[in-house]
Amino acid sequence: MRKKIIAGNWKMNYCVNKGEAFVEEIKNSINTDEVDVVICPNFVSLDRISDAIDGTSVKLGAQNVYFEDKGAYTGETSVDMLAAVGVSYCIVGHSERRQYFAETDEIVNKKAKKLLEKDICPIVCVGETLEERESNTMFEVVEKEVRDSLADIDKELIANKVVIAYEPIWAIGTGKTATAEQANEMCKFIREVVAKMYDEATAEKVRIQYGGSVKPSNANEILNMSDIDGALVGGASLTNDFVAIVNY
Numbered sequence: 001m002r003k004k005i006i007a008g009n010w011k012m013n014y015c016v017n018k019g020e021a022f023v024e025e026i027k028n029s030i031n032t033d034e035v036d037v038v039i040c041p042n043f044v045s046l047d048r049i050s051d052a053i054d055g056t057s058v059k060l061g062a063q064n065v066y067f068e069d070k071g072a073y074t075g076e077t078s079v080d081m082l083a084a085v086g087v088s089y090c091i092v093g094h095s096e097r098r099q100y101f102a103e104t105d106e107i108v109n110k111k112a113k114k115l116l117e118k119d120i121c122p123i124v125c126v127g128e129t130l131e132e133r134e135s136n137t138m139f140e141v142v143e144k145e146v147r148d149s150l151a152d153i154d155k156e157l158i159a160n161k162v163v164i165a166y167e168p169i170w171a172i173g174t175g176k177t178a179t180a181e182q183a184n185e186m187c188k189f190i191r192e193v194v195a196k197m198y199d200e201a202t203a204e205k206v207r208i209q210y211g212g213s214v215k216p217s218n219a220n221e222i223l224n225m226s227d228i229d230g231a232l233v234g235g236a237s238l239t240n241d242f243v244a245i246v247n248y
Ligand code: 13P
Pocket: 009, 094, 167, 171, 172, 173, 174, 175, 211, 212, 213, 214, 232, 233, 234, 235, 236
């Protein structure tokens, strides 16, 4: 039985004081062992949010990382730096990073591997554009992203540490949710790709989230689908809606 994982991706929202106040307000309502709950604030808020969730079951996630250990990489943040403030998950390859910051599958793969070296769980995002869905190429697009982003990662790590987030780009921030059937169909397909890359046992264990306009009104249906093991929540993670989603 795969434990559900619900992560809030704050994106570039909330300065530290506001984020901290929000976490203080909701933390007791999202303190649960039934699902893994992760909050992913911006880099400069990680340390304070780490303190704010201390003593709860809520985990800290980052939104990005760099794949080198240290050195002259102005503006970048290493895996050790994340670990030092208590980060245990990190989103990689979000479509916004792929789109605005030219992040490729190869870069995503390097980041995921570096995170795993330091025992931080990567949340690896994949998903098709509207054009790709309409031209019916979404399965090959997503398969390539999964294969290339997860290349050369040990199957034990895939089964136990890696989280895959299926986020159709056309459903992000648009209010347009994939139907629960569409979301499940792709998550199931991703699981089949993992089975082809590794084996059935690994595919059965890997956790696959859905992300894209998840809200209290659709969370229950989405989270009860056979192959959806959680949600990666954007806009709704900034309000009390996140509490309702966690308690779906
Ligand atoms: P929304 O929930 O705002 O659509 O964002 C989804 C997302 O991109 C989470 O990473």
